[in-house]
Amino acid sequence: MIEFQHVSFAYEKDRPVLRDLSFRIEKGEAVGLIGANGAGKSSVMKLLLGLLQGEGKILVDGVEVRKDTLAEIRRKLGFVLQNSDNQMFMPTVYEDMMFAPLNYMLTREEAEARVDAVLARLHLEHLKHRYNHKISGGEKRMAAIATVLAMEPEAVLMDEPTSALDPYNRRIVINTIRELDQTRIITSHDLDMILDTCDRVILLSEGRIVADGKASVLLRDRELLERNRMELPLSIMGRPE
Amino acid sequence: MNKMQKAITELAEMDELAAQSSPVHSLHPAVKLIAAVAYILVTLSFDKYDLGGLVPMVLWPVLLFQFSDIDVRTCFYKLRIVLPLVMAVGLFNPFFDKTVLLRLGNLPVTGGFLSMLTLMLKGVFCLMASFLLMATTPIDNLCAALRQLHVPKMLVTLLLLTYRYVGVMTDELAVMTDAYHLRAPGQKGIHISAWGSFLGQLLLRSMDRAQELYSSMLLRGYHQHFHYADIKPFRKRDAVTIALCIGCFLVLRSVRIAEVLGRIVVR
Ligand SMILES: Nc1ncnc2c1ncn2[C@@H]1O[C@H](COP(=O)(O)OP(=O)(O)O)[C@@H](O)[C@H]1O
Ligand SMILES: [Mg+2]
Numbered sequence: 001m002i003e004f005q006h007v008s009f010a011y012e013k014d015r016p017v018l019r020d021l022s023f024r025i026e027k028g029e030a031v032g033l034i035g036a037n038g039a040g041k042s043s044v045m046k047l048l049l050g051l052l053q054g055e056g057k058i059l060v061d062g063v064e065v066r067k068d069t070l071a072e073i074r075r076k077l078g079f080v081l082q083n084s085d086n087q088m089f090m091p092t093v094y095e096d097m098m099f100a101p102l103n104y105m106l107t108r109e110e111a112e113a114r115v116d117a118v119l120a121r122l123h124l125e126h127l128k129h130r131y132n133h134k135i136s137g138g139e140k141r142m143a144a145i146a147t148v149l150a151m152e153p154e155a156v157l158m159d160e161p162t163s164a165l166d167p168y169n170r171r172i173v174i175n176t177i178r179e180l181d182q183t184r185i186i187t188s189h190d191l192d193m194i195l196d197t198c199d200r201v202i203l204l205s206e207g208r209i210v211a212d213g214k215a216s217v218l219l220r221d222r223e224l225l226e227r228n229r230m231e232l233p234l235s236i237m238g239r240p241e
Numbered sequence: 242m243n244k245m246q247k248a249i250t251e252l253a254e255m256d257e258l259a260a261q262s263s264p265v266h267s268l269h270p271a272v273k274l275i276a277a278v279a280y281i282l283v284t285l286s287f288d289k290y291d292l293g294g295l296v297p298m299v300l301w302p303v304l305l306f307q308f309s310d311i312d313v314r315t316c317f318y319k320l321r322i323v324l325p326l327v328m329a330v331g332l333f334n335p336f337f338d339k340t341v342l343l344r345l346g347n348l349p350v351t352g353g354f355l356s357m358l359t360l361m362l363k364g365v366f367c368l369m370a371s372f373l374l375m376a377t378t379p380i381d382n383l384c385a386a387l388r389q390l391h392v393p394k395m396l397v398t399l400l401l402l403t404y405r406y407v408g409v410m411t412d413e414l415a416v417m418t419d420a421y422h423l424r425a426p427g428q429k430g431i432h433i434s435a436w437g438s439f440l441g442q443l444l445l446r447s448m449d450r451a452q453e454l455y456s457s458m459l460l461r462g463y464h465q466h467f468h469y470a471d472i473k474p475f476r477k478r479d480a481v482t483i484a485l486c487i488g489c490f491l492v493l494r495s496v497r498i499a500e501v502l503g504r505i506v507v508r
Contacts, residue, residue, distance in 0.1 A: 103462030
């Protein structure tokens with residue numbers, strides 16, 4: 001459902017951030033986009049969402065990402081930002097969750113039914129009427145995921161969803177991601193999380209794809225990971241061969 | 242929590258005040274907006290020596306406080322940073338204008354003194370009116386009302402983003418002042434030599450965040466329409482309320498209530 005064809009991108013001339021990326025993600029796949037800091041993971045997502053414009057072609061369900069198709073494409077893609085403080089802008093969790101459905105012309109009743117369904121599914125009913133600035137970091141991350149799910153997107157993109165979370169909240173986020181049935185693209189250098197949530201991994205280094213394959217295989221390849229400034233997941237490191 | 246973080250929490254609490262319910266809260270946002278603008282214009286139009294005429298204008302905020310269940314103390318507490326600035330505006334008038342206009346018993350009252358009081362009062366009244374508007378109307382509803390009044394989309398989006406931007410900026414300011422003081426222990430304030438880079442950083446960081454925030458709005462379908470705001474149709478009743486408010490302000494403006502009352506009492 002998502003396809004990159006020879007995509008290149010640079011913020012500043014002569015300093016390419018992404019070089020000739022091509023890959024295809026099928027409907028329902030869960031793909032981990034991994035790489036060291038600055039590898040270009042976030043940029044890939046922003047290109048897909050049309051927040052940045054590069055060279056080459058990006059297709060979502062066969063429709064090219066262009067200015068005139070943005071509204072249609074963005075409706076299909078839910079993006080969980082790395083910093084939840086920047087994601088939530090309405091006073092309460094409830095209002096934030098209502099924002100997208102109402103913009104997409106659902107009635108208040110329909111939107112509210114959606115919001116309640118998502119909250120129930122994520123076991124977050126207690127957050128509904130809380131103020132965004134008065135909930136903890138972990139709660140805010142979950143609330144941010146909830147606002148995106150309330151859009152009922154066909155694909156969910158998450159930029160480092162476990163960054164800055166304690167182990168308990170990290171586990172909650174991981175379990176939530178595992179239970180989603182949408183197409184998922186998740187960036188992270190938390191490889192344990194990727195191993196837990198993704199079947200496939202695309203490894204980026206200095207703006208190029210250096211590996212693309214099964215998570216259970218690539219994430220065991222110590223040499224490959226270390227060459228690209230990453231380490232084996234702890235869960236694999238601790239396991240005898 | 243440093244002073245800045247406290248200020249942010251308080252700012253965010255404006256949203257909480259605005260989410261309460263009361264007769265004032267349930268007025269149409271356009272009514273409150275137009276009334277507030279009219280009130281401010283009328284207040285500013287008083288002559289600089291017309292203290293007696295200005296004082297009765299206090300009736301409007303008093304009425305709003307009464308019917309909105311908002312505590313006057315909350316207002317003054319939240320405005321404690323801005324109030325002194327507004328009050329400082331007329332502070333030098335007494336030094337420039339020393340003509341004696343009237344006497345209270347033996348005490349001569351100069352034009353400067355009178356105009357200082359008038360200016361201060363005007364400032365306080367206008368601040369109170371703006372505060373009451375924001376404290377009884379969620380920003381998104383206010384924007385929706387502006388759109389109903391055919392204010393251009395771009396302008397309304399700008400207002401909305403500015404409101405959010407202020408939040409982001411105070412947030413970053415808090416983080417940065419904390420970081421600064423950790424590395425400059427015992428120093429009060431921020432040394433003047435660091436102001437330039439500090440301000441530059443603050444702008445860059447808050448602009449980055451504001452950009453992300455705006456992206457987040459766009460990605461969730463924001464297209465400069467306010468379907469998501471709890472918007473009510475503008476009814477005849479609302480127009481009548483506006484007319485009534487403006488009528489009252491004009492009466493307050495033209496009739497010297499104090500004099501009328503004085504005459505009645507004397508009689
Ligand atoms: N707004 C920007 N302006 C200029 N360069 C940027 C900007 N954002 C990111 N970069 C650069 O682009 C590269 C890739 O960034 P990013 O996609 O955020 O990487 P990742 O998410 O993998 O850490 C980095 O070298 C970073 O310094
Ligand atoms: Mg990133």
